[in-house]
Amino acid sequence: MVTLDVNGKKHAVDVSPDTPLLYVLRNDLGLNGPKFGCGLGQCGTCTVLMDGRAVLSCMMTAAAVVGRKIVTLEGLGSLEKPHPLQQAFIAEQAAQCGYCANGMIMKSKELLDRTPDPSEVQIRSALAAHLCRCGTHNNIIRAVQQAAREMKS
Amino acid sequence: MTAPLLTRRQFGKSMVGIVVAFTFAPALTWSAEAELPGDLGVAPRLEAWLAIAPDGTVTIFTGKVEIGQGVLTALAQIAAEELDVALPAIRMISGQTGLTPNEGFTSGSQSMEKGGAALRFACAEARHILLDQAATRLAVPVTTLKAADGVVTAADGRQLSYGELASSGLFHRDATAKVAPKPPAEYKIVGTSVPRRDIPAKVTGGASYVQDLRLPGMVFGRIVRPPGPGAVLTTVDMEAARRLPGILAVVRDGSFLGVVALREEQAIRGREALLRSAKWRETTTLPDEGRIHAWLQAQPDEVAMVSEKRSATAPVVRRLTATFTKRYTAHASLAPSCAVAEMSEGKLRVWSHTQGVYPLRASLATVLKLDPEDIVVAHVEGSGCYGHNGADDAALDAALLARAVPGRPVKLQWMRDDEAAWEPFGSAMVMQLSADLSADNGIVDWQHELWSNIHSSRPGRVGGVNLLAAEHLAVPFAAAQGQSGGEDRNAVPLYDFPNQKIIRHLIRKMPLRTSALRTLGAYGNVFALESFLDEVAEAAGVDPVAYRLRYLSDPRARAVIELAAGKANWRPGVKSDGVRGRGFGFAMYKNLACYVACVADVSVNRQSGQVSVTRVVAAADAGQIINPQGLEMQIEGGVIQSTSWTLLEAVRFDRARVTSRDWESYPILHFPAVPKVEVHLIDRPDEPSLGGGEASTGPAAAAIANAVSHALGRRVRHLPLDPGWIKGAVL
Numbered sequence: 001m002v003t004l005d006v007n008g009k010k011h012a013v014d015v016s017p018d019t020p021l022l023y024v025l026r027n028d029l030g031l032n033g034p035k036f037g038c039g040l041g042q043c044g045t046c047t048v049l050m051d052g053r054a055v056l057s058c059m060m061t062a063a064a065v066v067g068r069k070i071v072t073l074e075g076l077g078s079l080e081k082p083h084p085l086q087q088a089f090i091a092e093q094a095a096q097c098g099y100c101a102n103g104m105i106m107k108s109k110e111l112l113d114r115t116p117d118p119s120e121v122q123i124r125s126a127l128a129a130h131l132c133r134c135g136t137h138n139n140i141i142r143a144v145q146q147a148a149r150e151m152k153s
Numbered sequence: 154m155t156a157p158l159l160t161r162r163q164f165g166k167s168m169v170g171i172v173v174a175f176t177f178a179p180a181l182t183w184s185a186e187a188e189l190p191g192d193l194g195v196a197p198r199l200e201a202w203l204a205i206a207p208d209g210t211v212t213i214f215t216g217k218v219e220i221g222q223g224v225l226t227a228l229a230q231i232a233a234e235e236l237d238v239a240l241p242a243i244r245m246i247s248g249q250t251g252l253t254p255n256e257g258f259t260s261g262s263q264s265m266e267k268g269g270a271a272l273r274f275a276c277a278e279a280r281h282i283l284l285d286q287a288a289t290r291l292a293v294p295v296t297t298l299k300a301a302d303g304v305v306t307a308a309d310g311r312q313l314s315y316g317e318l319a320s321s322g323l324f325h326r327d328a329t330a331k332v333a334p335k336p337p338a339e340y341k342i343v344g345t346s347v348p349r350r351d352i353p354a355k356v357t358g359g360a361s362y363v364q365d366l367r368l369p370g371m372v373f374g375r376i377v378r379p380p381g382p383g384a385v386l387t388t389v390d391m392e393a394a395r396r397l398p399g400i401l402a403v404v405r406d407g408s409f410l411g412v413v414a415l416r417e418e419q420a421i422r423g424r425e426a427l428l429r430s431a432k433w434r435e436t437t438t439l440p441d442e443g444r445i446h447a448w449l450q451a452q453p454d455e456v457a458m459v460s461e462k463r464s465a466t467a468p469v470v471r472r473l474t475a476t477f478t479k480r481y482t483a484h485a486s487l488a489p490s491c492a493v494a495e496m497s498e499g500k501l502r503v504w505s506h507t508q509g510v511y512p513l514r515a516s517l518a519t520v521l522k523l524d525p526e527d528i529v530v531a532h533v534e535g536s537g538c539y540g541h542n543g544a545d546d547a548a549l550d551a552a553l554l555a556r557a558v559p560g561r562p563v564k565l566q567w568m569r570d571d572e573a574a575w576e577p578f579g580s581a582m583v584m585q586l587s588a589d590l591s592a593d594n595g596i597v598d599w600q601h602e603l604w605s606n607i608h609s610s611r612p613g614r615v616g617g618v619n620l621l622a623a624e625h626l627a628v629p630f631a632a633a634q635g636q637s638g639g640e641d642r643n644a645v646p647l648y649d650f651p652n653q654k655i656i657r658h659l660i661r662k663m664p665l666r667t668s669a670l671r672t673l674g675a676y677g678n679v680f681a682l683e684s685f686l687d688e689v690a691e692a693a694g695v696d697p698v699a700y701r702l703r704y705l706s707d708p709r710a711r712a713v714i715e716l717a718a719g720k721a722n723w724r725p726g727v728k729s730d731g732v733r734g735r736g737f738g739f740a741m742y743k744n745l746a747c748y749v750a751c752v753a754d755v756s757v758n759r760q761s762g763q764v765s766v767t768r769v770v771a772a773a774d775a776g777q778i779i780n781p782q783g784l785e786m787q788i789e790g791g792v793i794q795s796t797s798w799t800l801l802e803a804v805r806f807d808r809a810r811v812t813s814r815d816w817e818s819y820p821i822l823h824f825p826a827v828p829k830v831e832v833h834l835i836d837r838p839d840e841p842s843l844g845g846g847e848a849s850t851g852p853a854a855a856a857i858a859n860a861v862s863h864a865l866g867r868r869v870r871h872l873p874l875d876p877g878w879i880k881g882a883v884l
């Protein structure tokens with residue numbers, strides 16, 4: 001039994017402690033935000049926030065995050081009440097297939113929390129380890145810039 | 154997520170009897186001579202395409218599926234426009250055998266041309282039928298009625314909604330295509346950038362992908378592929394894997410090996426255990442990667458003259474020749490392929506991100522020896538596919554595992570290396586070009602000869618079932634032959650040269666399995682053709698843009714070239730400083746679809762040999778534009794993907810195995826290296842709508858190569874660009 005703090009709620013899950021966090025989030029908690037892309041720490045699609053820091057959930061075990069606060073895409077906002085980043089991704093249509101969107105949004109959340117007014121170069125380098133195969137990058141940059149403006153005002 | 158499958162009967166019930174006794178039976182009256190537009194002929198009954206519920210909800214059935222380019226939004230726009238209903242009233246049901254029309258594959262950028270045209274005529278006719286009904290009920294001439302927002306209004310103000318008008322069986326009739334769709338001047342929804350319908354869920358954690366499908370009692374599967382093509386499984390300790398926690402089944406059939414477990418991580422551990430104990434007999438029959446192009450040219454081939462033109466011309470004073478190459482490239486979808494399958498009482502249900510539910514069903518039926526009627530295949534999105542990736546193969550894998558645990562849905566997820574090593578690749582190619590010039594530097598003869606493997610081996614295409622695991626079974630199915638035709642895509646120049654000869658050599662022997670990757674042979678051919686044309690222009694001492702225009706009579710081609718050159722502020726005769734370069738590229742996709750011209754700006758790092766593409770300006774003419782923002786993103790996405798292919802991408806292999814098995818060994822363009830892209834669209838409301846999903850990759854590659862050649866003062870002829878070669882070139 002492992003107890004995890006996810007999106008502000010405590011969840012006791014009956015899994016082996018070395019289970020990658022990604023599978024606990026997806027399969028035990030039924031969350032869709034964090035995605036499997038490689039399981040190797042190379043693509044960023046599985047990103048979640050751990051105590052506010054963007055981490056790769058495919059590379060962490062459930063045991064390693066006990067006592068930490070995990071936030072997933074679902075914890076940022078919802079269809080009805082989207083977070084400014086989610087709102088900006090919709091407004092800028094920053095998704096083609098959208099499979100990369102989770103990682104892009106979660107990593108950008110970390111960026112904007114630390115750097116409320118990032119330059120384009122800062123956005124690009126923050127997202128450097130996050131892959132997008134559809135070529136949506138420029139829309140994503142615009143979305144992050146728009147969210148930054150929104151969050152400041 | 155609408156996971157559980159609907160049948161037409163259930164669907165009919167949910168629509169309160171609007172759809173009854175639906176069948177895909179041949180048309181009652183439609184005759185072969187009266188050709189129906191687009192895909193309408195594949196299901197000529199109106200009810201095959203739409204249904205209207207009493208609450209006014211319009212359900213559109215389409216065989217085209219969402220592959221991450223917004224096609225369902227564009228098709229919904231067309232339907233809403235022709236029907237005169239508001240966009241939110243449209244519900245799309247796409248890609249399910251038995252429920253949606255069989256429109257083959259969602260591929261070749263034809264969804265608007267074929268699927269869109271069918272819906273346009275079907276919906277125009279449906280609207281006409283609804284108005285007729287209203288005229289009868291209100292006892293007024295139909296010409297006095299107006300329709301808007303799903304409501305018909307008479308001159309005296311009386312109203313009837315579509316929901317009230319659409320009685321049972323109203324669309325139970327053949328489409329005639331006799332009702333003219335709206336003239337583009339009246340469009341209110343088509344031609345506008347309505348937001349994609351799928352994005353809000355995707356950015357808030359909604360269930361959007363097959364990976365997000367969760368069915369009651371669902372269990373998890375993984376497969377163990379052979380280490381390389383041709384490897385055969387000799388022994389494996391299945392018992393050791395079975396003893397691991399949670400393992401429900403270990404499946405072996407010949408060299409096909411897989412595992413099913415209660416939990417996902419347990420399936421992964423089972424896979425690892427099998428990988429450790431499996432012994433394979435490997436063959437070292439792959440060609441030398443470093444000499445792949447010479448190997449291709451040395452193989453037995455099927456030669457065809459694709460185009461030949463002869464006419465009398467001025468005498469030839471000189472001849473230029475050059476050879477271009479590209480390597481094997483991968484779709485490299487961000488999500489490895491995934492499928493869910495459930496086998497229950499001899500019936501199979503499959504959820505897949507396939508591009509063609511009907512062809513997949515046919516191939517599954519053959520391999521599994523089932524009646525196609527006992528199989529339902531439903532499309533659920535995966536990540537972007539860019540052509541034929543592992544989607545269909547994963548569907549068979551899932552079905553093979555599901556057989557071992559009847560009654561339980563199995564979610565089969567490929568690991569990264571399954572996708573990286575086993576997806577069907579885009580073929581390596583060799584393009585040999587030559588041009589004969591006259592004394593006035595005109596091209597009097599143009600020759601393009603190419604060598605390539607097949608570019609299409611989708612399920613259902615000629616020869617073999619074309620599903621990977623089928624080739625590994627104890628009683629194997631023959632490997633795919635594939636369908637010829639894609640190799641010479643865009644090899645024939647659109648330019649008017651007085652003489653030309655285009656020859657293709659199809660090499661059937663595939664060292665690595667190849668199939669459709671965005672643009673097929675057009676990427677290699679446009680790169681070669683447009684690079685060589687630049688080379689000839691340079692030799693002729695003429696500005697490359699002017700040289701292109703000199704040979705183009707098609708006004709739409711000229712317009713995109715002029716637009717791209719104008720927007721990028723193209724100036725003839727600019728010398729490079731040895732670091733920065735600028736290049737041009739153009740193509741009309743397939744020589745009959747969307748026109749794209751690109752101007753690329755690059756800078757070359759003379760120490761490292763690295764190229765960065767800083768900016769690409771693209772101009773496109775895709776006929777009538779359904780959704781400008783959607784089209785723009787397709788063009789831009791193609792430019793960025795092409796930048797990645799051109800700068801970085803090659804599938805790596807040794808004599809036995811594919812060795813590029815993850816994102817480190819098969820790198821793609823990273824965020825900091827992505828060019829800024831500007832897209833300019835030409836709308837042609839009176840021209841047919843042409844897909845834009847593939848149109849920009851060839852021109853972008855050529856523009857980048859030409860820009861690097863401009864920067865270096867030496868021609869780039871081999872893709873991907875090789876920093877080592879570039880360093881040598883600047884010495």
Ligand code: FES
Nearest residue numbers: 037038039044058
């Ligand atoms: S899935 Fe975690 S980095 Fe790719």
Ligand code: FES
Nearest residue numbers: 098100132133134
């Ligand atoms: S939108 Fe498809 S991977 Fe980024």
